[in-house]
Amino acid sequence: MTSVTTQEKARQTLDVAAIRQQFPILSQKVHDRPLVFLDSAASAQKPEAVIEAMARTMRCQYANIHRGLYWMSERTTEAYEAVRDQVARFLNAPSREEIVFTRNSTEAINLVAHSFGSLLKPGQAVVISEMEHHANLIPWQMLRDRAGIELRVAPITDAGDIDLDALKDLLADGKVALVAVTHMSNVLGTVTPAKVIADMAHAAGAQVLFDGSQSVVHRKTDVQALGADFYTFTGHKLYGPTGIGVLWARKELLEAMPPFLGGGDMISTVSFEKSTWANVPHKFEAGTPAIIETIGLGAAISWVEEIGFEAIAAHEAALTAYALTRLADVPGLKIVGQPKERGGVISFVMDDVHPHDIATLLDRNGIAVRAGHHCAEPLMRRLGLTATARASFGIYTLPEEIDTLADTLVRIRNFFV
Amino acid sequence: MNGLAESGALYDRLIVDRARTPLYAGQLEQADVQGEGKNPLCGDKTRVALQMADTHISQIRHQTRGCAICLAAADLMAERLTGLTVPQALDLSHRFFAMLVAEPASALNANTDTPALGPLEAFAPLRAHRARIRCAELPWVALKEALSHVDV
Numbered sequence: 001m002t003s004v005t006t007q008e009k010a011r012q013t014l015d016v017a018a019i020r021q022q023f024p025i026l027s028q029k030v031h032d033r034p035l036v037f038l039d040s041a042a043s044a045q046k047p048e049a050v051i052e053a054m055a056r057t058m059r060c061q062y063a064n065i066h067r068g069l070y071w072m073s074e075r076t077t078e079a080y081e082a083v084r085d086q087v088a089r090f091l092n093a094p095s096r097e098e099i100v101f102t103r104n105s106t107e108a109i110n111l112v113a114h115s116f117g118s119l120l121k122p123g124q125a126v127v128i129s130e131m132e133h134h135a136n137l138i139p140w141q142m143l144r145d146r147a148g149i150e151l152r153v154a155p156i157t158d159a160g161d162i163d164l165d166a167l168k169d170l171l172a173d174g175k176v177a178l179v180a181v182t183h184m185s186n187v188l189g190t191v192t193p194a195k196v197i198a199d200m201a202h203a204a205g206a207q208v209l210f211d212g213s214q215s216v217v218h219r220k221t222d223v224q225a226l227g228a229d230f231y232t233f234t235g236h237k238l239y240g241p242t243g244i245g246v247l248w249a250r251k252e253l254l255e256a257m258p259p260f261l262g263g264g265d266m267i268s269t270v271s272f273e274k275s276t277w278a279n280v281p282h283k284f285e286a287g288t289p290a291i292i293e294t295i296g297l298g299a300a301i302s303w304v305e306e307i308g309f310e311a312i313a314a315h316e317a318a319l320t321a322y323a324l325t326r327l328a329d330v331p332g333l334k335i336v337g338q339p340k341e342r343g344g345v346i347s348f349v350m351d352d353v354h355p356h357d358i359a360t361l362l363d364r365n366g367i368a369v370r371a372g373h374h375c376a377e378p379l380m381r382r383l384g385l386t387a388t389a390r391a392s393f394g395i396y397t398l399p400e401e402i403d404t405l406a407d408t409l410v411r412i413r414n415f416f417v
Numbered sequence: 418m419n420g421l422a423e424s425g426a427l428y429d430r431l432i433v434d435r436a437r438t439p440l441y442a443g444q445l446e447q448a449d450v451q452g453e454g455k456n457p458l459c460g461d462k463t464r465v466a467l468q469m470a471d472t473h474i475s476q477i478r479h480q481t482r483g484c485a486i487c488l489a490a491a492d493l494m495a496e497r498l499t500g501l502t503v504p505q506a507l508d509l510s511h512r513f514f515a516m517l518v519a520e521p522a523s524a525l526n527a528n529t530d531t532p533a534l535g536p537l538e539a540f541a542p543l544r545a546h547r548a549r550i551r552c553a554e555l556p557w558v559a560l561k562e563a564l565s566h567v568d569v
Contacts, residue, residue, distance in 0.1 A: 352437070354484035356459055360427065360549060372459050386460030386482070416433060416485065 014315040019307070020396045022047040033366025036401045041186055041214060041345050041392030042370050044239045046300075053299035054241060054292050064288055066265055080291055083298035084281070090301050091231060092222040093248050100247040100254070100281040101289055105213040106135040108232035108247035109180070111284060112209060113139035115257035116178070116230075122148035124177045127170050127206070129154045129162050129192075130382050131185045134375040136211045140180065152176070156382065160188040160337030164196065171204035179208045180230075183215035187374045187390065188337035189320075189345035191215065198227030207253070213237055217394075218316055218343045220309040223248055235293065239395070240300030244293035247284070254280040261286040304395075312395055316344040319393045319402065326406040332413050336388050344393035347374070350409070353416045355389040361412045362389075367405055427546055428485065429539040431493070436485035441495035443478045452562030454555040461487050461552065465495075465559040469567060472502050479559075484552055486543070491556035493536050498560070503567055505532060510557050513537055517553060519544045 020026050023045050028035050037045060063073040065080050088096040102108040120126075126140050130153055144151040154167040162181065170176065179201040184191045194210055201208040209230035212221060216233040223231045230253070235244040249257075259266055259277055263286035268276040277283040304312070323346055327333055332351035350358060359371035370390045373380045380386060391405060448466035455462050461483035468476040477495035481488050494513075498506045512534055540553045 354487075356484040356549070356552065357428075357486070360546065364427075377460075380460070415428070416437065 014307070014311050014395070016315070016396060016398055019047075020398075022049065023396055024048065024051070026396060030366045030368070031364050036365075036367040036404050038391040038393065038397070038401065038405060039368045039370050040217075040394035040397070041237065041390065043236045043242070044217065044394050045396065046241065047239055047303055049303045050240055050296050050299045054296040057292050057295050062292070065291055066282075076291060079295050079298075080289070083294050083301075086298050086301050087246055087248075090216075090221070090305070091246075091248050092224055094224065095251055097280050098248055098251050098254060100249070100284045101294055102232075102245040102247055102284075103243055103290065104236070104245035105211060105232045105234040106139075106245075108234075108245050109136055109209070109211065110139045111247055111260040112180075112230055112232075112249070113143045115260050115284075116207075116253065117143040117147060117149075118258055119256065120147055120149050120177050123150075123175060125150040125152050125170075125175045127152045127154055127167070127176050127179045127181075129167075129181045130156045131160070131162070131188060131190065131376065131379045132180075132182055133186055133211065133213070134377070135213075136180055136182060136209075137378070149177075150175070153378075154181070156190075156379075160185070160190050160339040162190075162192055162197070164193070164200070167197070168200060171200060171206065174205055176201070176204055176206040179206050181208075181210065183210040183212045183221075183231075184218070184343045184345075185337075185339075185379075186214050186345065187347050187376050187379055187388065188339055189342040189347075190337065190339035191219075191341040191343055193341075194226045194228065198229075202227065214343060214345065218309075219313050229253060235297040235300060238297070238300050239304060241293045241296040243290045244297045246297075251280060254284070259283050259286070263287045265289075307395065315395065316393055316397075319397055319399065320344045320346065322399055323391065323393070323402045323405075326402055327409070330406055330409045330413065332417065333409060336383060336385070344397075345390065346392070347388040347390045349385060349388050350413060351417070353412060355387040357416065358389045358409070358412060361415070362405070362408060365404075365408050367401075367408060369405075427542045427549070429542070431536060431539045432485060432489040435489040435492040439479075439481075439488060439492040441478055441492050442480065444480065445476055445478045448478075450563040450566040452559040452564070452566075454557075454559035454562070456483075456487075456551055456555055458551070459484070461555060463487065463491050463556045463559050465491070465556060465563050467560075467563050467567075474498055474501055474503070474506060479556060481556065483555065484549075486540070486549055486552040487555050490540060490553040491559075493539070494556045494560065497532075497535060497537055501532060503564055506560070506564060508532075509534070509537075510560065513540075513557060514554065516541055517543055517550050 025045050061075050063076050065077040084096050084099045087099045152170045155163045198208045207229040212233040231248045236242040266286040268278050336347040355371035372387050445466040449469045451466045453464050463481040465479045479491040481491045
């Protein structure tokens with residue numbers, strides 16, 4: 001039977017049992033059932049290595065950074081700045097000075113919309129896609145209303161891929177300054193053809209931004225190979241803490257952009273008449289940053305890299321394939337989207353059972369999934385839906401958990417129909 | 418449905434039945450007042466139409482796009498309120514909200530004229546599901562808007 005073979009395959013690519021032991025939370029029970037956590041796309045759980053790195057910082061080696069002239073501050077500054085090197089390697093960025101720490105991916109995109117956006121002139125345009133998370137939609141809408149630029153939306157196909165022909169048409173008049181699209185959809189799981197999109201944007205004289213929040217978790221990211229100009233991601237989906245995100249941008253862009261937030265740490269000289277800005281990336285990091293969270297992100301990246309993206313990608317591809325076959329057997333269940341390339345995210349709807357009822361009943365059985373519009377209302381409208389249920393997988397997801405999901409969905413269906 | 422039904426204590430049989438086969442769904446040819454409730458978080462929507470006979474609500478119909486809780490709440494609300502006066506309907510609305518947030522009944526200055534919640538008590542387990550309380554409230558939000566149009 002095919003599904004057994006796929007289940008075997010999902011089991012073999014990674015020692016998931018050993019990995020799970022590193023996540024204290026996964027041994028918790030919910031409503032007296034073992035926790036089946038299938039909401040990593042919203043936020044992933046944290047391994048001991050991350051928890052410990054953050055706790056150790058607070059216990060043993062903590063002070064404010066970049067200003068203290070004492071041992072403790074210098075050590076903390078080193079630890080913080082070492083993560084910048086680490087992130088640069090993680091993204092294969094040409095320079096550590098191109099790594100800007102933000103609060104999350106949303107803030108990173110807002111930074112670009114504010115600072116790069118302030119360089120745009122009325123008549124110029126920004127292109128997004130129909131399947132963007134609100135994080136990569138609202139900042140551009142706000143820019144449009146503030147700066148009088150045009151916001152164009154590249155449609156998606158019924159399968160859930162960006163319609164590249166339509167995108168080409170949107171770029172044709174040469175007015176587009178930036179194409180800002182997701183690298184992997186949080187709803188459909190679609191992995192977008194970033195390199196192709198970057199080439200198209202550049203041919204039309206536009207820069208390109210990829211929202212990598214979902215994507216960096218599942219595969220090796222190489223901003224140079226992708227041809228990106230801006231790339232954003234967030235720590236908490238990458239098994240790291242909340243409160244820390246990353247903007248990578250080409251240095252010449254960062255240098256041309258005015259600051260985003262003003263305050264301490266981002267200045268060179270200050271007087272009441274005039275102040276000058278620090279060099280990049282510090283120009284974009286006003287105020288005391290999320291020091292502990294940044295160190296936590298560094299620990300998360302080390303942890304993920306130790307497992308290796310080859311094993312992670314193989315594990316998640318096998319899991320996703322297995323889940324697609326198991327869910328296809330649930331009566332009345334419809335999987336939303338059939339993109340050409342899919343990461344470990346599956347949205348679905350069931351005849352006659354509302355996604356919120358699905359999520360509540362799954363929860364009563366210990367299974368955590370997301371239900372709703374997933375911060376992508378225009379996409380829901382495009383799909384003719386108001387909400388979906390979504391299961392998403394991580395390094396620690398077991399094929400048995402997908403069995404539990406599928407079996408419980410059959411029972412939920414019987415309960416309502 | 419053994420385990421699932423127990424674990425889903427929230428989904429009283431009455432709620433599931435009414436969600437599947439609502440008795441008060443539809444439009445009123447001659448509605449006197451109407452109201453709408455929308456939940457931006459989930460996209461659920463309900464429209465409530467009332468026909469008045471003197472001071473009493475003579476007929477209620479709802480058009481609901483929502484989850485089982487929301488659908489059943491709209492349908493059972495319509496059933497329970499038919500024949501009541503506007504003040505009675507508002508009293509019942511207060512009692513329903515109070516039940517959902519588990520306020521002690523004594524704190525409500527319970528009016529002896531207020532009709533009992535009756536079948537609406539099926540929603541009491543929502544107390545333990547704070548994220549879903551809004552689903553049951555939505556039809557009542559629509560009702561409130563409708564009643565605000567009634568000249569008393």
